[in-house]
Amino acid sequence: MMMTTRLMQPLMCKQKLPLLHIPSSGGIDLQILQRRPEKGKVVVVLGATGAGKSRLSIDLATRFTAEVVNSDKMQVYQGMDIVTNKITEEERNHVPHHLLGVIEPTKNFTATNFCSMASRTINSISGRGNLPVIAGGSNSFIEALVDDCRFKTMYDVMFLWVDVAMPVLHAFVSERVDRMVEQGMIEEARKMFDPKNADYSRGLRKAIGVGEFHRYFRAEPTANADTRARLLGEAIDAVKINTCQLACRQLEKIQRLRNVKGWKLHRVDATEVFRRRASGVAGDDAEELWENLVAEPSATIVTRFLHDFGPLIYADVTSIRPAVMGRAMVAATH
Known part of the structure; x- marks a missing residue:
């Protein structure tokens, strides 16, 4: 179902609520959808290299009206698509991507540069009524953007952390x-x-x-x-x-953002998906596992965030099955 839109204040970006993703369990009180956010909404997907950030961002974009903003400091450069493991056109599944392969290879691209470009991009995405989804492994870039005072006044941010046990990820x-x-x-x-x-x-x-x-x-x-x-x-x-050392540093930074800076992160544990793939589980079975353990629970959390279904649950998201989450959303409306 499509939501109606309304203009936000002059300094705010226009952002309509994306298509509501209804969990398979159903049971959402539609009256709650009459509420509107005072700020724009932004979703950030965190995780170590190789954990599945790009894939989850695509999954979310196919459920909601979303566009992806790259926050990987190497993928922002032109060229070297294999070395930097850029997501391919086919993998993007027609989802618009931004800040991907746009900087000349010889130039330095700093956190300040990222904040400037990402802010303009996010404003543009929101102005089209779409949901900005920031995905990438450069947590220093994301931290600089989220800490920016102007950004804070314009957007509410929700964090999804795709986690994989380090031995399995290595x-x-x-x-x-x-x-x-x-x-x-x-x-x-x-x-x-x-x-x-x-x-x-x-x-x-x-x-x-x-x-x-x-x-x-x-x-x-x-x-x-x-x-x-x-x-x-x-x-x-x-x-x-x-690369493995990079993954360890990224995990340490994510834990610092959560434990020291107090960022409220929704942790999605994809370890079993990777473990089962490594053991030779058939493709369809692995896809179903990803859907059940990662994509569907994440989409449920995003739905709660976008439509203000009561207080968000900051926990191990994959321990909360979609049906349970659906019931929790219903309870939050009463």
């Missing part, structure tokens, strides 16, 4: 690097190689998967086959190690 990340190599990661990284410049501290050259291949590329023209194979193996292993 195994997945290692396999993902192998797939990236098969897809052409080394050829992409070679384009950034400069034998006279080993500075990997600026622009897109900071991305994991670029500097790790420097020694291999330098030795490649003159080294024998055994040496090349060894250096290549070491480079790929370094990419895996550095």
Whole structure:
């Protein structure tokens, strides 16, 4: 069902309520939908690299009238789509994406730059009556935006944290690097190689998967086959190690945002989905598991947030089954 819209104050963006996602359990009191938010609404999807942030953002965008704003500091650059693991056109499922591949590779892109561009983008999305969904692993960018005073006055923010147990995520990340190599990661990284410049501290050259291949590329023209194979193996292993270390740092930052800064995060545990995939569970079964444990509970939480169904439940979202959440929403209306 579509919701009617109303103009917000002059300094506020126009934002209509997205299509209401009704859980499979049903049972929502429609009278509660007469309420309107005083601020615009923004959903932020957090998580370590590889945890499924992009996928969840797409799932939400297909349930609600939403557009995705990228907050990954490497994916904002043009090029290196495999190295930076950008979401493909097919994976986007026709959902509009912003701040993805828009910055020249040699330029530095700071948190200040992100806040400026993201704010304008979010205002534009809200002005079209759509829901902005921010997704990406650069938590420092998200923190800078959320802490911005003007942003605070204009938007209410809800946080979804897609979490995966680190040992399980590390195994997945290692396999993902192998797939990236098969897809052409080394050829992409070679384009950034400069034998006279080993500075990997600026622009897109900071991305994991670029500097790790420097020694291999330098030795490649003159080294024998055994040496090349060894250096290549070491480079790929370094990419895996550095990616896993990045995931650990991201998790530490998320925990700091929750425990020190007091951000109210809805944790969605996707560990079992990844574990079952690794054990060879059939594709359809794995998809159903993701739907039941991650997508549907997250959509229920977003529905509560968008339509003010009583106090939000800040807990392990996946421990609350959709049917239970549906009953909780009904109870919140009485």
